[in-house]
Amino acid sequence: MRPGSAGAGPYRALAGNREIRALLSASLISTAGDQLARVAVSVLVFQRTHSALLTSLTYALTFLPALIGGPLLGGLADRCPRRTVMISADLIRAVLIATLTLPVLPLPVAWLLLALVTITEAPFDASRAALLPQAAGAGYPRALAADRIVQQSGQVVGFAASGLLLLALTPRATLILDAATFLISAAILRRGVPDRAAAAHDPHPAPDRKTIGRRAITDLRVTFATVTGNRQAWMAVRTVWLAAAVAIVPEGLAAPYAATLRPGAATVGLLLAANPVGNVVGGLLAARTRPAARVKRLTPLTLLVCIPLGLCAWHPGLLLVVLLVACSGAGMSVSLLARTLFVEAIDDTARGRAFALAATGITVIQGLTIGLAGAAADHWSPATVVGTAGILGIVLTGVQWQATRRAYHTPTPTARPDHPPVAPAGAPPEQPQPATTPREPWRAAHSGRR
Numbered sequence: 001m002r003p004g005s006a007g008a009g010p011y012r013a014l015a016g017n018r019e020i021r022a023l024l025s026a027s028l029i030s031t032a033g034d035q036l037a038r039v040a041v042s043v044l045v046f047q048r049t050h051s052a053l054l055t056s057l058t059y060a061l062t063f064l065p066a067l068i069g070g071p072l073l074g075g076l077a078d079r080c081p082r083r084t085v086m087i088s089a090d091l092i093r094a095v096l097i098a099t100l101t102l103p104v105l106p107l108p109v110a111w112l113l114l115a116l117v118t119i120t121e122a123p124f125d126a127s128r129a130a131l132l133p134q135a136a137g138a139g140y141p142r143a144l145a146a147d148r149i150v151q152q153s154g155q156v157v158g159f160a161a162s163g164l165l166l167l168a169l170t171p172r173a174t175l176i177l178d179a180a181t182f183l184i185s186a187a188i189l190r191r192g193v194p195d196r197a198a199a200a201h202d203p204h205p206a207p208d209r210k211t212i213g214r215r216a217i218t219d220l221r222v223t224f225a226t227v228t229g230n231r232q233a234w235m236a237v238r239t240v241w242l243a244a245a246v247a248i249v250p251e252g253l254a255a256p257y258a259a260t261l262r263p264g265a266a267t268v269g270l271l272l273a274a275n276p277v278g279n280v281v282g283g284l285l286a287a288r289t290r291p292a293a294r295v296k297r298l299t300p301l302t303l304l305v306c307i308p309l310g311l312c313a314w315h316p317g318l319l320l321v322v323l324l325v326a327c328s329g330a331g332m333s334v335s336l337l338a339r340t341l342f343v344e345a346i347d348d349t350a351r352g353r354a355f356a357l358a359a360t361g362i363t364v365i366q367g368l369t370i371g372l373a374g375a376a377a378d379h380w381s382p383a384t385v386v387g388t389a390g391i392l393g394i395v396l397t398g399v400q401w402q403a404t405r406r407a408y409h410t411p412t413p414t415a416r417p418d419h420p421p422v423a424p425a426g427a428p429p430e431q432p433q434p435a436t437t438p439r440e441p442w443r444a445a446h447s448g449r450r
Helices: 008-015 018-049 052-060 066-073 082-099 107-168 171-192 209-228 231-252 254-261 265-286 291-314 318-331 334-345 348-377 382-408 440-445
Strands: none
Touching (some): 008 107, 018 052, 018 107, 066 107, 082 171, 107 171, 107 334, 209 348, 231 254, 231 318, 231 334, 231 348, 231 382, 254 318, 265 291, 265 334, 291 318, 291 334, 334 348
């Protein structure tokens, strides 16, 4: 075997999996289509209104409705066949995007349609996230690494294609092409993904509006209790939320930070590209982590997110800042390990809702973080704000590590010594059983650390 080819086998096996190919292809096309829609609609609104405020509000509308779609519609990924949910979401988005091209469409109606497009993303993403472990089996970590590369590529392709297409076509023509991308995605899913039954039984297949509302609220409450009540799942979610909150700060301050380093659009592009590049490299390496070492590496990788950004407080130059942001992006491969632990901890019947809840949390936390970082950058330099975020992240990582360590080392309640359990007469002596509590992953990861 040639040197370096040992790790290629699992990825070749993934490439030979028809369902994985279909899911990744649909993800690439849908992600690119989402970015294309955001840019094209923003340009269309600016051409009609010549208002920077209305244009920025239009762009914001492509993110905010995810806060509704995730918690309320994530349950569809469990109660309905996931392939059906994804195909339906693609077809609905194709129709909505095509409707946006009507020339006499009032602006409030355009905003409503755009919000519906974004809300529909939530059940699509939850279904895809829940299907990937089923399709990949033991190869899930590598499939997840490939999925991250595909999604990063889809964002780059979508933004780049929107710029090129808008040079040659009108925004309306670009939106028609965007609608076609969702039709192509639906066709790929129909041909490449098997039609499985729903993961969870739905006792009310045709509920009325009151039942839908109550069910959505119940879903949110039960899913939150399920995630927070499972030590491994809650640890994984907290880790990703913390890392994502710190890593988003350089992206949110890219333009003002670039202006203090070397003004120009190229500098902004370097800062924005550094994190995804580091993320891809880190993800490929993290995918090779042995199962027993996944928990053990969560804290070091979270620190890798935070420490390079903390060094920005000393105002390094442009090249060093780009390198530090790339290193921080490599640390974001912690999300790959955390998601693998999350999948292991959450039953398939609730996995779609759980993924939707976790994704909504990331959206909320990153939005709040960007807002706070922007407000702070009005009073302090962007380098100081980024560095402070990194230092706070280091402190919070230490706090979380201590809390998780205590939780996993809490002794299991046992019978009181003065009241030992009495075995039936003639029963054989009880043999010690291996531990099956949720503390196992932590102990396995830290075995030998004495």
